[in-house]
Amino acid sequence: MKNTIYTLLLTAVGLSACTKMNHEYAPYLTNGEIFYTGISTNLEVHPGRGRVELQFTRSQDPNITKFVIYWNSRSKQLELPATSNVIQKVVVPGLSEGDYTFEIVAYDKAGNPSTPGSAIVAGSSLGQTFENNLLPRRVSISNSQSGIQLDLVSVDTTCKYTTVSYTTTSGSTGSVKYMDVNALTDTLKNASPALSSIRVKTAYVPVNGIDTFYAEQVVPVNLAVGKYTCTGQMTDYTNASLTGAYPWNVTLRPTTATQLELVDNDQTNDVFHKILSGGSGSYYGQFGVVFNLNSNHQVVSVINKYGQPSGNGRSAELDPSGINKFDPATRTLKVKYWMNQPGATHRTSFDEIFTMK
Structure with a gap:
């Protein structure tokens, strides 16, 4: 008798629990059980000009018939028929330059979608702003x-x-x-x-x-830029033991579109004028030659790289009696100039021909 009463009580409790559970889930079962199809994985966004390419791996679910691409908070969409390929690709056109978030939803033949929010990827459409920043x-x-x-x-x-x-x-x-x-x-x-x-x-x-x-x-293109052999004459009016170091290997190196500095390739590998002092290689300190040319390849001025004048009073000046021009046909530069020291005093004269190598 006692066992019978106990069994009846358990049955009553069980029935009560089932009734309560069914009541709680009833709103979700109004339209029957919900089925979700397989989700897409390995999502990639490939940037393009006003467009992007989406690439993803489809689920192995054989019932998938299409994919719908959503963006702009689902206000835009593009439908893609499913193929048997494992890797699916689609180009989303007509995008303004900017960043986008795409959601890829798979649908089966019954219209069941993949789980919402399960396949989301971000990427960019590129355009004129991106291109303008390229160098x-x-x-x-x-x-x-x-x-x-x-x-x-x-x-x-x-x-x-x-x-x-x-x-x-x-x-x-x-x-x-x-x-x-x-x-x-x-x-x-x-x-x-x-x-x-x-x-x-x-x-x-x-x-x-x-x-x-x-x-x-x-x-x-500054046609006078290049490597040269420099020949010519140099006279230092204050010291006869200082003479020209010709032939002299040099480079005319651009500092602007119309300005060239004279680089010594033999003695200093820098912007200094090489000379011979008692027959040995030397150079004028704080004196480096800079040529200014016009669009017709004429030398319009010569200045000292280290100042006009430099700390030791040296400056450069064009001698207008020279040809003072680069010839594109022969690739030679002929120029005459002075090193002044002190003030405007012509201490050293240079009459030089630069023959391009």
């Missing part, structure tokens, strides 16, 4: 008897190539395409001897990008 590959330009020499700096692997366009000896447009991202040197052997500029266009593809972006610049 063309830097290049140093010098002249030589073999042609215009280009020294290109190294760049990262987002740089796909650099194109250099220029005027040839025949007056047509020539171009060279450089694929190597490492620093390199090349000579434009058919460049016009009167070349005034080159156009540098560098192509970039962002990491995982799907489109190419460009940075372009017109770079002026």
Whole structure:
């Protein structure tokens, strides 16, 4: 009798518990049980010009029939039919430049979606602002008897190539395409001897990008820039034991588009004027020659790099009796100038010919 009463009590409690549980979950079962299809994984966003490419791995759920891409808080969407490929790709076009968050929802043939918020990825659409901030590959330009020499700096692997366009000896447009991202040197052997500029266009593809972006610049060419052998005459009116160190290996190095400093390649490897003192190599302290040229390759002034005057009273001055001009055809520079010390007193005269190597 006691066991019978105990069994009846357990049954009553169980029925009461089930009734309560069903009551709590009833609102969620109004439309029947909810089924979610498999979610997408390994989400990637590949940036492009006014667009992005989405790449993801589809679920193994065989019932998936389509994917819907949502963005802008689900106010925008794009539908993609499912394929049997494990990797799914889709391009989302017509995007203004900026950052976006995409949600990828898979649907099966019954219309059941994957779990909301389970496949979200952020990425960027690129445009004019991004492109304007790109820099063309830097290049140093010098002249030589073999042609215009280009020294290109190294760049990262987002740089796909650099194109250099220029005027040839025949007056047509020539171009060279450089694929190597490492620093390199090349000579434009058919460049016009009167070349005034080159156009540098560098192509970039962002990491995982799907489109190419460009940075372009017109770079002026100073034809007098290069390596030379300097010959000529030098007279120091105060000390006869100081004489010219000719022939002298030098470089005319640009400081601006129209200004060149004279680099001593034999004695100091710096901007000083080499001389001989009693037959031995020496140089004038605090005196370095800087030539200013105009657009017609004429030397319009000569100044001392270390001041006009420098701390020891030395300055430079152009001698107007000289030819004072660079000849693009022969690639030679002829110039006369003085070193003044003290004040405007002409202490040393130079009459020099720079023959390009």
